[in-house]
Amino acid sequence: MDIQLDSITVEKEQYTVFQNLSVTFREKRWTAVVGQNGVGKSTLLEVVKKLYKPKSGTVTAPDNIGYLFQHADAQFFEPTVEKELQFAPLHFGWSKEKIQQGIAEVLEMVQLDASVLVKSPYQLSGGQKKRLALAVILILQPTVLLVDEPTAGLDPMQKKMMLDVLKKWQLQGNTLICITHEMEEVLAYGDDVYMMKKTGDHQMKTVEECFFKSPDSLLEAGLALPPSVACFHDVQNRLQTPLNPARTNDKLLRSIVEGMKINGILD
Amino acid sequence: MLKCEQVTYRYNETDGIFNISLNIEKGECVALIGLNGSGKSTLLHAMAGLINPQEGSIEWEGEAVRPPKVGIVFQHPDNQFITTSVLDEMVFGLENIGIPREEMLERALAALDQVGMRWALEKHPMQLSGGEKQRVALAAILAMEPDVLLLDEVTSMLDPVAREHFQQIILHLKQKGWTIMYTTHLVEEYLMADRFLMLDHGELVFDGDLEQLASSTQLPMPFTVELQRTFGLNVKASTWKECIDSLWTSN
Numbered sequence: 392m393d394i395q396l397d398s399i400t401v402e403k404e405q406y407t408v409f410q411n412l413s414v415t416f417r418e419k420r421w422t423a424v425v426g427q428n429g430v431g432k433s434t435l436l437e438v439v440k441k442l443y444k445p446k447s448g449t450v451t452a453p454d455n456i457g458y459l460f461q462h463a464d465a466q467f468f469e470p471t472v473e474k475e476l477q478f479a480p481l482h483f484g485w486s487k488e489k490i491q492q493g494i495a496e497v498l499e500m501v502q503l504d505a506s507v508l509v510k511s512p513y514q515l516s517g518g519q520k521k522r523l524a525l526a527v528i529l530i531l532q533p534t535v536l537l538v539d540e541p542t543a544g545l546d547p548m549q550k551k552m553m554l555d556v557l558k559k560w561q562l563q564g565n566t567l568i569c570i571t572h573e574m575e576e577v578l579a580y581g582d583d584v585y586m587m588k589k590t591g592d593h594q595m596k597t598v599e600e601c602f603f604k605s606p607d608s609l610l611e612a613g614l615a616l617p618p619s620v621a622c623f624h625d626v627q628n629r630l631q632t633p634l635n636p637a638r639t640n641d642k643l644l645r646s647i648v649e650g651m652k653i654n655g656i657l658d
Numbered sequence: 659m660l661k662c663e664q665v666t667y668r669y670n671e672t673d674g675i676f677n678i679s680l681n682i683e684k685g686e687c688v689a690l691i692g693l694n695g696s697g698k699s700t701l702l703h704a705m706a707g708l709i710n711p712q713e714g715s716i717e718w719e720g721e722a723v724r725p726p727k728v729g730i731v732f733q734h735p736d737n738q739f740i741t742t743s744v745l746d747e748m749v750f751g752l753e754n755i756g757i758p759r760e761e762m763l764e765r766a767l768a769a770l771d772q773v774g775m776r777w778a779l780e781k782h783p784m785q786l787s788g789g790e791k792q793r794v795a796l797a798a799i800l801a802m803e804p805d806v807l808l809l810d811e812v813t814s815m816l817d818p819v820a821r822e823h824f825q826q827i828i829l830h831l832k833q834k835g836w837t838i839m840y841t842t843h844l845v846e847e848y849l850m851a852d853r854f855l856m857l858d859h860g861e862l863v864f865d866g867d868l869e870q871l872a873s874s875t876q877l878p879m880p881f882t883v884e885l886q887r888t889f890g891l892n893v894k895a896s897t898w899k900e901c902i903d904s905l906w907t908s909n
């Protein structure tokens with residue numbers, strides 16, 4: 392099912408974070424939530440997860456929602472990875488066999504080797520910790536996942552691994568809402584983009600619209616296009632002919648080169 | 659000059675930084691790069707005098723490193739905050755280094771303006787959003803005007819426009835002659851640096867400029883460098899726009 396927010400107003404200690412916000416997140420899509428610092432992205436996810444009760448408005452969402460906090464990888468409390476993974480299932484009264492199978496599946500999903508099970512969570516590297524935090528959530532088989540800046544602080548390789556894991560999970564028919572400041576990630580992995588603005592005039596667009604059809608919309612939200620896309624539009628304007636849009640820097644570069652060749656700027 | 663001589667700081671047998679020797683000249687702007695866990699934060703903490711290496715020495719202008727000559731902005735802003743309001747957070751450090759009262763407020767406000775956080779003076783630092791915390795943490799150290807500025811992934815939670823502002827701030831400080839070392843996983847931020855140091859498993863494995871980094875490693879590079887490579891231009895820290903302009907005028 393879609394996730395629907397209707398006329399939501401949130402106040403935190405007398406500070407109005409947003410007013411009368413209505414939005415629909417479509418099911419089975421990867422929706423990137425973007426916007427300037429302090430615009431209310433994290434608060435919005437807290438409301439969807441029902442961690443924070445809005446002052447007014449209604450939220451319609453499935454019950455089984457997973458939420459990967461920004462610093463979830465700094466909040467492990469069990470002595471071993473295995474215990475960390477067992478904790479929630481035990482709480483829900485799962486059988487031993489079911490837990491074991493769940494752990495095997497989820498480790499495979501997040502690309503962690505079974506050899507980490509006996510380690511302390513804090514012995515894992517930064518990227519592994521992030522994926523363990525994800526595994527702890529995925530073992531409960533949510534159909535909706537909310538993630539808050541899941542790649543902040545990861546090196547490029549670890550970033551890609553995390554994003555690939557999330558993508559694979561989403562493509563199995565699940566719904567992902569992902570807060571991020573990395574526009575290149577939105578372009579490469581997202582389906583929809585929810586742009587939150589300080590003015591309250593938030594907008595939902597597809598990635599295609601947002602980066603290629605109306606690239607000014609990101610600027611209007613006080614954000615910026617990635618350099619590859621900015622360059623693509625610049626060259627397109629100079630040539631006065633449409634170039635082939637693409638989702639990665641490599642491919643965008645190829646479109647740019649092709650366009651310049653056809654128009655005699657390069658030989 | 660910031661001088662590290664055979665510096666080793668080990669947490670255990672495998673983790674830490676090992677036998678690091680390097681000199682950073684006054685006024686240099688250096689990017690410290692490397693994978694997660696390669697030892698970047700450990701080296702910065704040692705350079706700030708927050709941890710004492712078991713072996714070797716680190717000196718700034720011939721003296722052991724210490725605050726406030728060397729200022730560090732932490733990777734996790736939560737670890738930096740100690741007071742209950744943004745204003746106090748700003749003033750605390752300035753008070754400690756003996757800045758006169760009148761000047762304190764002036765400096766604090768100017769630094770908050772630089773990062774767009776003056777509006778939050780009375781807020782509790784823990785009530786701020788992730789990016790807001792990171793902005794205040796940066797402002798608090800900028801206000802202290804250290805000789806050496808160490809920045810540990812200080813843009814990881816900033817929005818794209820705030821990241822652009824940050825780059826402007828760094829370029830401005832470079833012009834003023836500050837000595838700066840920063841870590842980042844965001845390749846677009848490579849363009850601010852004159853020099854790159856790369857750590858791998860706690861060891862220094864690369865020391866050179868952007869051109870050398872691009873030619874001698876397989877690392878992802880800023881888009882403008884990819885563009886330069888594709889068009890057979892010399893690799894340098896010019897913007898993609900300058901590259902495209904040059905292609906257009908030469909044809």
Ligand SMILES: Nc1ncnc2c1ncn2[C@@H]1O[C@H](COP(=O)(O)OP(=O)(O)OP(=O)(O)O)[C@@H](O)[C@H]1O
Pocket residue numbers: 403404406408426427428429430431432433434435785786787788789790815817
């Ligand atoms: N407990 C609180 N009391 C008062 N104000 C708060 C509280 N928590 C958050 N805020 C304010 O609400 C606004 C929205 O915060 P939120 O964390 O949702 O922003 P965000 O869009 O996630 O920002 P970022 O990109 O920096 O993570 C911020 O301006 C923040 O200072």
Ligand SMILES: Nc1ncnc2c1ncn2[C@@H]1O[C@H](COP(=O)(O)OP(=O)(O)OP(=O)(O)O)[C@@H](O)[C@H]1O
Pocket residue numbers: 517544669670673674692693694695696697698699700701733
């Ligand atoms: N307090 C500590 N006790 C034990 N080991 C530690 C401690 N702090 C860091 N380490 C380990 O030392 C190594 C270097 O860590 P450091 O934080 O310096 O890396 P980094 O390059 O800053 O990584 P990142 O890019 O993730 O911030 C890592 O293997 C880390 O797990």
Ligand SMILES: [Mg+2]
Pocket residue numbers: 432433434539787788789
């Ligand atoms: Mg947030």
Ligand SMILES: [Mg+2]
Pocket residue numbers: 698699700733810
């Ligand atoms: Mg670090």
